Amino acid sequence: MILPVDFYRRPTLDVARDLIGKVLVCKSKQGVTAGAIVEVEAYIGEDDPACHAAAGPTERNAPLYGPPGRAYVYLNYGLHDMMNAVTEEEGHPAAVLIRALEPLEGLALMRRRRSRAPWRKGKASVSDHELCRGPGNLCRAMGITLTDNTRPLTRGPLTIHDKGIQHGEIVWSQRIGIRVGTEHQWRATVYNHRSVSGKR
DNA sequence: CGTTCGATGCACT
DNA sequence: GTGCATCGAACGT
Numbered sequence: 001m002i003l004p005v006d007f008y009r010r011p012t013l014d015v016a017r018d019l020i021g022k023v024l025v026c027k028s029k030q031g032v033t034a035g036a037i038v039e040v041e042a043y044i045g046e047d048d049p050a051c052h053a054a055a056g057p058t059e060r061n062a063p064l065y066g067p068p069g070r071a072y073v074y075l076n077y078g079l080h081d082m083m084n085a086v087t088e089e090e091g092h093p094a095a096v097l098i099r100a101l102e103p104l105e106g107l108a109l110m111r112r113r114r115s116r117a118p119w120r121k122g123k124a125s126v127s128d129h130e131l132c133r134g135p136g137n138l139c140r141a142m143g144i145t146l147t148d149n150t151r152p153l154t155r156g157p158l159t160i161h162d163k164g165i166q167h168g169e170i171v172w173s174q175r176i177g178i179r180v181g182t183e184h185q186w187r188a189t190v191y192n193h194r195s196v197s198g199k200r
Numbered sequence: 201c202g203t204t205c206g207a208t209g210c211a212c213t
Numbered sequence: 214g215t216g217c218a219t220c221g222a223a224c225g226t
Contacts, residue, residue, distance in 0.1 A: 052218085074211090078209035079220085119207060197219095
């Protein structure tokens with residue numbers, strides 16, 4: 001079952017918690033890839049200094065202010081695409097960053113895409129549980145790019161499904177990789193899951 | 201263990 | 214011109 005728009009039109013922390021265990025599916029000409037979400041972070045409103053909406057509306061962060069249930073994809077550090085699911089009512093800028101997946105489908109395609117990254121030309125291939133470990137890696141493995149920005153997650157090539165997957169315990173911790181807004185415990189992970197990014 | 205740093209693009213000031 | 218919601222290798226302790 002594809003998650004309906006109303007799933008996303010809720011408090012962002014609730015959406016973040018409930019996205020754990022849901023399945024992100026991406027269809028492309030090259031094939032289908034899918035993975036279960038095991039790590040997310042919430043970015044909530046203009047008062048959250050780490051949220052892209054902190055400085056008010058701009059052309060880039062416009063999707064955050066738009067309707068819920070759509071993708072907000074942007075380029076970071078010049079080489080990594082980051083994928084978010086927009087939450088809350090229209091006009092309330094907030095989203096959940098998808099940070100890691102447990103690969104379920106299309107692993108060979110994921111591995112092919114990962115090996116094409118500029119910094120790993122000629123390097124050893126990636127083990128299964130590392131294919132979608134980290135927000136940049138996940139987008140590369142799934143083939144998610146800026147062209148997916150603003151696309152609805154309720155239909156089309158990029159969707160999120162409830163397949164009844166039950167992972168282990170969900171743990172809340174500080175968001176990682178940011179310089180401001182670290183006081184909030186807005187990162188949800190599956191406890192001890194191998195595909196979760198960060199230190200072991 | 202820890203820290204540093206190169207690869208790389210673009211929105212924002 | 215600056216600074217990122219990164220990745221992974223190359224160092225130093």
